[in-house]
Amino acid sequence: MSLIARIAKRIGNKSTFLIPTLLAGGLGLAAFSQPAFAQGTDRIDAAQRHSFLVVLDEQAVGLTGKGMADRQRTHALTSRLTSDLAAHSGVRPSAVLGQLGMFVVEATRGEAKRLAGLPGVKLVEEDTLAMPSALPSCFAPTSFPLANSYNPTSPQAIQCWDPQLNCSDSWGLDRIDQHTGSQAAHTLDSLFHFTARGNGVHIYVVDTGLVATHSEFGLPGGGTRVGNGTNVAVTGQCRPNSNTCGDRPAWDTYDGSGHGTLVASIAAGLRFGVAKSATVHPVRISNDNGASWTSWAASGLDWVAANASLPAVVNLSYNFPISPFGDTAALDMAASRLINNYGIAIVNSAGNSNSHAGSFSPTALPEVIVVAGLDWNNYTYGAGAPFSCSTPGCGTNYGTPVDFFAPAVDILGAMGSSGQSYACIGTGTSFAAPFATGVAAQYLQSNPLATPAAVQTALINKTTPSVVLGTLNGSPNRLLFTDF
Numbered sequence: 001m002s003l004i005a006r007i008a009k010r011i012g013n014k015s016t017f018l019i020p021t022l023l024a025g026g027l028g029l030a031a032f033s034q035p036a037f038a039q040g041t042d043r044i045d046a047a048q049r050h051s052f053l054v055v056l057d058e059q060a061v062g063l064t065g066k067g068m069a070d071r072q073r074t075h076a077l078t079s080r081l082t083s084d085l086a087a088h089s090g091v092r093p094s095a096v097l098g099q100l101g102m103f104v105v106e107a108t109r110g111e112a113k114r115l116a117g118l119p120g121v122k123l124v125e126e127d128t129l130a131m132p133s134a135l136p137s138c139f140a141p142t143s144f145p146l147a148n149s150y151n152p153t154s155p156q157a158i159q160c161w162d163p164q165l166n167c168s169d170s171w172g173l174d175r176i177d178q179h180t181g182s183q184a185a186h187t188l189d190s191l192f193h194f195t196a197r198g199n200g201v202h203i204y205v206v207d208t209g210l211v212a213t214h215s216e217f218g219l220p221g222g223g224t225r226v227g228n229g230t231n232v233a234v235t236g237q238c239r240p241n242s243n244t245c246g247d248r249p250a251w252d253t254y255d256g257s258g259h260g261t262l263v264a265s266i267a268a269g270l271r272f273g274v275a276k277s278a279t280v281h282p283v284r285i286s287n288d289n290g291a292s293w294t295s296w297a298a299s300g301l302d303w304v305a306a307n308a309s310l311p312a313v314v315n316l317s318y319n320f321p322i323s324p325f326g327d328t329a330a331l332d333m334a335a336s337r338l339i340n341n342y343g344i345a346i347v348n349s350a351g352n353s354n355s356h357a358g359s360f361s362p363t364a365l366p367e368v369i370v371v372a373g374l375d376w377n378n379y380t381y382g383a384g385a386p387f388s389c390s391t392p393g394c395g396t397n398y399g400t401p402v403d404f405f406a407p408a409v410d411i412l413g414a415m416g417s418s419g420q421s422y423a424c425i426g427t428g429t430s431f432a433a434p435f436a437t438g439v440a441a442q443y444l445q446s447n448p449l450a451t452p453a454a455v456q457t458a459l460i461n462k463t464t465p466s467v468v469l470g471t472l473n474g475s476p477n478r479l480l481f482t483d484f
Contacts, residue, residue, distance in 0.1 A: 049240040051094070051127035052112045053295045053330045054103050056081055058337065060120045061101035069341040071306060074099055081120050089115045097298060099305035100337045102330070104295045106240055125330040127295045129244055130320070136258045136416070136426040145169075147414055147423045149270035151220035155191035163376050163410035163425075170272045171376055172407030172435055176480050179464045183376035196484040198275025198441035200448065202227060202312040203267050204344075205434075206300045207260030208290060208416075209253045210282035214261060215421050216269035216414040217280055225268070228307065229253045229282035232299040239293060247287040256288025258416030262426045263317050265414035267434035267441070272413045272423070274438025274482070275445075285318075294320065298334040305342045311444040312344050313455070315437040317430035319351035319360040319397070328361035335362035345369060345452035347437040349429035350402055354382055354395035356473075357402055364401050369456050371436045372396045372475055373408025373429040374468060381408045381429065383470035396429050403456065404463045404478035408432035435480055442484035 061077040063069055075098035082096050082103045091111055095104040104127070107115065116124040145168035158174040160167035163183060171183045173192035181188040210217075212226040219225060231253050233246035248254065255261045260282060268278040285300040286292035297318060304314055316335075320328045335346055350357045350372040357372070358364045373381030373396035382395020389395050396408065411431040415422040436459060443458050444450060450458070463478035 047108060049106045049108055050112070051239045051293070051295060052105050052107060052115075053125050053127055053298060054085075054105055054115065054121060055123040055125070055330050055333050056101040056103075057120050057122045058101060063101055063337055063341045065337075065340040067341070068343055069099070071099060074101065075306075078103070085115065085118055085120065088118060091115060095295070095299060097302035097334075099342070100298065100302045100334050102298060102302070102334065104299075123330055123333070125294070125328075127239060127293050129239070129242060130292050136262045136413075136424040145423050146421050147214070147216055147269075147271055149215050149218070151270060152276070154194045156194070158188075158190045158192055160190070161186070163412075167410075167412055170266070170412045172266070172411050173272075173274065175374075175376075175407050176274075176435055176439070176482055179481065180467070182378050194274070194276075194442070194482070194484065196275070196442035196445045198268060198278030198438065199445050200311070201275065201278045201441040201444045202281060202309050203264070203275065203278050203437060203441055204281045204283055204304045204308060204312060204314045205260055205264045205267070206283040206285055206297070206304070206314055206316045206318070207263055208257045208286045209255035209260045209284035210264055210280065211255050211261045211414070211416050212253070212282065214265070214414045214416075216265045216271060216273065218270065220270075225277070225279050227279045227281045227309075229284070230300075230303045230307075231284040232296045232303065233284060233287045233292070244289075244291045245287070248284070253282035253284045255282070255284075255416040257286070257290045258424060259290070259317070259430065260284070261416030262411075262413040262424055263315060263430060263434045266411060266431055267315055267437040269414055274435060275441035278438070278441045292318075294328070294331060298331060301334045301338050304344065305338050308342065308344055310343065311448040311450070313437055313440045313444065314338070314344055314346045315434050316346055316362070317349040317433050319349060319363050321360050322364075331361045332365055335365055335368060339367050339452045343451060345440060345455040347371060347433050347440060349433040351397035352394065352428045352430075353397060354393050355397055356399040357397040358399050360397065363397070366401070367452060367456070369436060369440070369459065370401050370403050371429060371433045371480070372398060372402045372405045373432045374405040374479065375409040376407070378467060378469045380405070380468060380470040380472065380475075381427075381432075398473040398475045400474055402475040403460055404436070404476065404480050405468050406432040406435040406480040439480060439482045439484065442482060446484070
């Protein structure tokens with residue numbers, strides 16, 4: 001079934017008004033509840049204003065899903081239709097997502113419901129706040145290696161024995177370049193073989209920002225591999241009835257939590273990364289506390305659509321649960337429109353709640369490259385020995401949306417702090433996804449015109465079959481592999 005058909009089945013063919021009661025971002029996020037519209041609201045709440053993400057009909061804004069969209073035309077059509085709808089409904093948009101055919105508006109729920117019934121509107125969905133529940137584990141800097149990265153050549157020596165006790169390199173690099181072996185059994189070869197370095201490829205890390213001065217993102221002869229980026233969690237931007245606001249200017253993409261920096265270093269760090277010469281772009285969609293809104297995630301993808309240099313790949317280590325009372329179709333549409341209209345692949349973490357990946361967005365989309373987690377004993381993350389989870393419900397998400405597995409436990413990478421030269425450990429599928437993003441960048445170096453579908457197929461076809469241990473729960477038994 002096509003994406004449009006699946007979404008039509010979920011939300012109906014008419015424009016739809018949804019208020020989700022549970023929505024959360026990846027990082028392993030815990031969400032705040034919103035009252036369901038079906039349960040009614042009291043008189044005070046009926047007068048309150050809320051933030052909504054409005055999705056316009058794709059044909060009306062020139063998005064055909066058949067390749068590269070005309071950015072200028074789509075932006076003009078989106079702006080014009082948004083202006084007409086605002087004039088007709090009396091609501092005022094607070095942001096226009098001009099490349100993805102969406103806008104954000106503050107309105108009462110009654111106004112939002114009326115807006116959903118106007119011609120040209122496909123979906124109106126309430127904006128929702130999410131908070132992180134899992135971030136990198138950073139210990140005393142003296143306990144971890146300096147990441148004043150040398151410029152390694154292939155094969156790169158991987159100095160790692162027990163990932164929890166004695167590593168100065170990422171064992172994950174060692175695991176993805178050979179078909180057999182286990183870090184726990186010490187049967188890997190302690191080398192990372194690579195030819196492609198992601199030269200000329202752009203990686204857009206849609207996350208918590210980036211410590212751009214970290215040595216992992218430098219050039220061997222000086223300078224930086226950090227390209228332009230943006231921050232959508234801008235200073236003073238607050239959602240109605242919320243104390244959670246943006247905290248930095250649009251130009252300030254600094255990473256206050258460390259998550260985005262670690263993710264970026266796995267994809268493209270000099271020492272810890274796969275694609276060691278790729279350009280990294282920070283797209284900050286959360287504040288320093290890790291809080292993010294649905295509209296911020298969609299706005300980040302819209303910025304990529306408007307500004308990306310090709311060839312490019314997006315890493316999105318976020319997962320938004322589909323609510324029993326609402327939906328996350330707007331985020332699905334944002335991801336799908338980026339992939340199918342702008343030719344940019346998205347790599348997404350499977351999630352860390354030990355549940356079916358199809359219950360999350362945009363993880364459920366078949367055109368998104370979904371990466372589940374493996375521990376260093378070749379078990380699924382959360383099921384291995386030694387156990388890689390310490391809390392109930394912890395572990396990699398699973399199921400048919402998963403494309404393959406990648407290392408996710410005790411992954412060493414860049415420390416997101418002013419120290420700028422130290423490393424941290426991260427555990428979770430957030431840190432499995434960037435391994436695949438780095439491999440995608442390696443592939444794109446030699447195949448710069450490859451479509452997102454071709455990138456997805458190439459990575460799947462390269463995987464090592466039948467080596468993942470533990471209960472798969474419908475996930476394909478495939479492990480990320482690179483010989484690029």
